[in-house]
Amino acid sequence: MTQIWRIYNGYIPFMLVGLAVWAATGYVVYRVRVRRGQPRAAERTVGDFLLSAYILGLLVVTMGPSSGAERSVELMPGSSLMDFVHKPDITAPLVEVLLNIAMWIPLPMLVGYRFPKLGAWPLLWVAVVGATTLEVLQLILGIGRATSVDDVLAAALGAGIGLGLRALFRSGRGRRAGHDEVRGEGATASA
Template identity: 30%
Template sequence: MTAVWSAYAPVLVGTAAALPIAILLVLLRMRHTSVRRAVAEVGAVYGTLPWLAMTLTPDPGGARRLDLVPLRDLAQLAGAPLDVVVVQLVGNLLVFAAAGALLPLRYAWFRSLPRVLLLGAVGSTVIETLQYVLGLGRVSAVDDVLVNAAGAVLAAALTRPWWWTENGATEGIAGGWGRRP
């Protein structure tokens, strides 16, 4: 975990320092919208930006590598030390977790697990493409796309009971996984 701190200390400190600003933004947004929407808007951004910054942080000692074979990186984690597994797996699950959990609370269009999956997959594909094209010394892997998208969906599933309004309406979502059970 020391490696995480040494690589991402500025992002972690910046995230902590930005918390009062995020709270202030929620309070300001509450003047124009509900508490739920204000927290969802600010929280989705505040909870996602640090992870995006980390994924786009150059690794000076790393080599740019492309891995398009599904599940190969995940299989290699099986023999890795526990701290590496935790950082890689949990970190990738959390990249779009805030967006997946909170966007459905704010925007009716996201009240569908396939749409949240699409958000995670497209967002992650953009990240992996940028990592490779910008030559950040990182591995651009299809497994990261899969785990990032899964993290968004898992987080969305956790907040699913709160997607609906008090009267049970979904505010315009019909069909698919967006229906209330």
């Protein structure tokens, strides 16, 4: 995280202004659609802006130049886990692996919200193909990032967690809707 702060330190004011403009634009579009009586379109607007903000954030974090590192390729699955064995301080490698996993958790929820008919496997493939594309671009562009199979595996794990959370949310929402219907019927019957 410190490395990211150092890399983007000069750009942070522009990023904050850009984020504020982005949010204001999304809010204006949302309000216009609500006033026009288009609640579903307004909901989609929120989903679209969240998804696009997530993708932009993902690109900023993964495609920004690294501070002084040379590009490298790690094609052996689990090679980053060897850092846990060989380094006396495992804090940095552990945080990196956990952040790589956490970074991909929102993707299936946001893409699934925008495209509700997509099943779990296509959403998982979106994450795997997206992570693979980013890793290949890091290698091709030579921005001083390590191209690693472990990052793709972390993306798959994060997307899997996101799919689980999405399923949990959807099942909870379905139960709540069913519960409300039963309450509504009971209220009608007793009235």
